[in-house]
Amino acid sequence: MEANAEHLRTLAAVVDHGSFERAAEALRITPSAVSQRIKALEQRTGRVLVLRTKPAAVTEPGQVLLRLARQVALLEDEALARLGADATGSIRAIPLVVNADSLATWVLNALAGVDGVTFELFLDDQDHSTARLRDGTVVGAVTSDPVAVQGCIVRPLGSMTYRAVASPGFVSRWLPSGPTREALAVAPVIVFDRKDALQDRYLAVRGIVAHPPRHQVPASSEFVTAASLGLGWAMIPDQQSAALIAEGRLVDIDPGRWIDVPLFWQHWAVESDSLSRVTDALVRQAARSLDLSPTAPARARPRRSRQLRR
Template identity: 60%
Template structure:
């Protein structure tokens, strides 16, 4: 039976967070040799290799399991310490979250600002890939588009962000003065957030199958919209960012029937934590005011609508 100590778990988290044994040692105020010994002892107890000695160091699949445990222990310890000191139990330990860029740029930060006493470590990822960080133990909560809960997590439907294909008036004048067609979409330059971003490609595939238009990669949400305003290309922009720009004429809707609703879900570890519960409450409350009602989920092979599941 494995009997991992708090020091061993804290060391595992530090090694993954800081990427090397030396940096983890500096953060923990111990020697690199002590870090190595703790990791080696934890691996011997678990009978598994827990970290890949790469640059940066990464957790293995078994290591991710213990990394989640390490973060849970750290959060609960911090909450208990705060409560014993006469506070409200709010934890000062950082709560790692992963959020899609468009949500972070619009409605998420105001939501997190309402959570008193919490400290956040926010990472960005495409909404289709945020749950990867829940699986590998590097995040406690995630906003993404996957409705199926990661093992050991709960999931809550938040609503949907509506995206529309938009471009500047100058772009329209140059590339599609007679209207937005499949032929124009096949050759007009488009904006893509990064190589994980498939939203524009899916739209083009439906409008002009087989087309591979030229693309600009703009890996920041606000700058992505700015690139569209400047006429660099067209892109799928969420209404939360686009509405004022469409209203004042800086952006134009290329295809009024081309709106795409992207459902979003909140996933978090199944952990009784006052801090994490407060974050979840703030996120769901803000989403109710910012997002559209999510479209109904398609039926499965048996004709039943799949509902998000919460593990027992």
């Protein structure tokens, strides 16, 4: 199937802006023209590519063409930049998905060193971020999934080490005899959002099947603040907890146990200068910020990436 670049650009605009009308405004054409271009793509593929919902949603076949549309746009922009033919002087943002803890601790330091590029950052749990690669929303992802999405390349970055921590006051009230099964079954816990299973995995390894009360705090810095204020205990990476533990504002409630979360960088397998520079910057910063203990090759690693170490 030969896909018209103009039609691909229109598909991406519909997905980005959520409707045919807003896509038309962005492309400076009529809604009718947008509809005709999408219909032309659908007739060529014989598939429904866009669900006419509010907001508009791409179907699974549409995801394939959406990824192609993003790749074409990225390479087109780079080609124009090399030729000095970008009359507007604008820079297309590179969309990436990152887990909140990485964004709060090391990723921004990496991206700040990449010149001539702007970024559109999406937040998602590291166990779920590759879904955005599959549907064409982003060109790269910091993820815990070592299995390459089709058409992508995987590079290991290192690991973030998470420990169960709480404020001294919380420990005195809820865990006076330590993290016993009975105490952890009822002690309030803090989770990032409903996708955050790290605290439950820790409980499961400890043999606790209870569902203790939980606070949901969907922001990395505020998540740490909530723990230091005594709302509950939580699994927090060393990059955020070490200084607070040293200051006595947080306590490692279960010394000798921790959870390692190996992280990987997945990105489209395209010859892109800007994407290569982003990759190099992330790998360099990860080498400075993450635990670089030996890891198995990405494709050989088990899918369950979080392991409790004793």
